[in-house]
Amino acid sequence: IKGKILRLDNLKSSSLNYWIKNEDIDEGEYDGEYHELNGNAIVISKIDNMNPTIVETKGETIYIPLGNMSVIEPNEEFDLEYVAWELRKDYIKSQLTFINGNIDFYKIRIEVPINGGIMEQRRIVAKERQELIDFYKSELSGI
Numbered sequence: 001i002k003g004k005i006l007r008l009d010n011l012k013s014s015s016l017n018y019w020i021k022n023e024d025i026d027e028g029e030y031d032g033e034y035h036e037l038n039g040n041a042i043v044i045s046k047i048d049n050m051n052p053t054i055v056e057t058k059g060e061t062i063y064i065p066l067g068n069m070s071v072i073e074p075n076e077e078f079d080l081e082y083v084a085w086e087l088r089k090d091y092i093k094s095q096l097t098f099i100n101g102n103i104d105f106y107k108i109r110i111e112v113p114i115n116g117g118i119m120e121q122r123r124i125v126a127k128e129r130q131e132l133i134d135f136y137k138s139e140l141s142g143i
Contacts, residue, residue, distance in 0.1 A: 004062045005030045006043060008069065011051035015132060018053050018084050022060045035064040035071045042072040042084050046102040052087040054080055070105060078112060082121035085128065086110045 005028040012018040037043075038061050044050045046068055055062060064071050074080050086092060087110070097104045113120045 001031075001034060001063055002029050003027065004060065006055065006062055006064050006069065008045055008047070011043060011045055011053045011069075013049065013051050015088055016129065018051075018088070019056060020053050021056050022058050022062060025055075025062055030063060030065055033066045035066055037062045037064055037071065040074060040080060042080055042087070044070045044072065044087065044103075044105075046070055046105075048103075050087055050092075050096075050103065052084040054084050076118075079118045079121040079125070081125050082112075082118075083110060085125045 004022060004025045006020075006025055007028075010020055010025060012020065037055060037057055038059070040054060040056050042052050043055050043064055044052050055064075072080070072083060087108075092108060092110065095108050097107050113124065116123070
């Protein structure tokens with residue numbers, strides 16, 4: 001295929017910056033199994049630190065190589081940003097197991113709030129993000 005191809009090095013390792021837009025993805029060629037993405041989704045590395053990244057296509061097709069990445073499509077039960085946020089937490093990292101060098105995603109269990117649905121998930125992300133920003137500001141003010 002030819003088009004915008006997401007690469008592993010496009011995935012974000014930052015705790016606060018985990019979005020990538022279509023204009024940040026380069027054109028290229030890929031020969032192998034791929035996912036054709038036309039909308040927002042979380043893309044995760046299968047190889048090591050996952051680096052869950054929300055890909056925002058803005059209506060343009062992005063190709064995701066499935067040899068080294070997996071895709072989580074949105075649904076009505078969870079907020080993409082909540083899932084990406086949770087996938088970066090230590091309790092998830094402690095669940096990681098590997099099969100043939102790839103992360104076994106079937107063993108990962110994400111804590112989802114019982115009450116409040118997607119609105120509660122968004123509230124949690126906003127609160128925890130602000131706490132992290134405040135922590136970084138506090139640390140930097142001492143320099």
